[in-house]
Amino acid sequence: MRAAKGVWRWRHNPLRRTTDLFEAWVALVAALLLVTAAPAVGWAAGTLTDESLRAAVRIQRQQRHPVTATVLKPAPAPKPAPYDPESSAAHQKRRPVIARWTAVDGSRHTGTVSAVLRTTLAGDTFTIWTDRAGRVVSHPLDAATARVHAVLAGIGAALTAAGLITCARRLVVRRLVRRRYARLDEAWAAAGPDWGRTGAGS
Template structure:
């Protein structure tokens, strides 16, 4: 921002160096790019992610089915996995032998985990399967997909802004480095004669 203000301050100043104006213009260009390109990148990436995720949501809802299973008998109780850092109480699950009918009409009988507290033979619960009756995870929720898409868009916008700012900093650093190199060369030409007898100093 100082360099942008400097554009106005240095515009008619005879002490203005070309590098001062160059730094100001680089800063102004970077600011304009951050204000335009970064949001545009976020919108494009977020929109593409939203389309892909919502398409995945539709595909999952078409290929995964909610079926009702019946408890045949309870198996050994599954102890909840507890991690030392976890503060919340994990959900208790029971392992049962269950049977269900798949969407394609096939009968299945398998060990499954259920959230039933005290499962008894004949208790019923809902779960997700594919067309052939194999147990699968539930389909992605449309709202969750939208949240992921927004997160991707915001991340892309921030990344674009960071890249632009990084390019600005590198450009300014190179200009300052060249300016210091020129000062060093001028110092080498003028400096060795300073203070010597007969040099007019």
């Protein structure tokens, strides 16, 4: 709104310079792009990300299967790095155990896996995710998490577009200001030597 008022104000102003009107138009175009283009870019990025993640969720649901594993015995815990608090927190939540499980293809497996268990007694059961061959894989991406990632991607794209538009406007305005100063210096250099002299026309 302010940019539109600026364009209207400079239309018939006798002191208007060409760069003044151009700057007002640049501000108006930038404002329109911020209102229309930036949200459109965010919506498009969010939609594309959502479609891609939904496809990933479907594929992971087809390729990964929950199976029940049985604890055979606790496994020696790896020592977390003393400077890594995240590693220590994860170590407190998950415990490595030696367990056996049967894959969806009927094959039987034994190995060391991490389990979220209060106790690691032999015979305890818990759920792990494997592929059809029985190899342990991570938990598949759920739809809610995919939706959150898509929203964040859309917001990030919109903010990036808005930042680029703002930077472009500032660069244009900066060049206009430099051009004004250059012309002012030229005019002053032309009028400067005769400034204030009688009969010099100044």
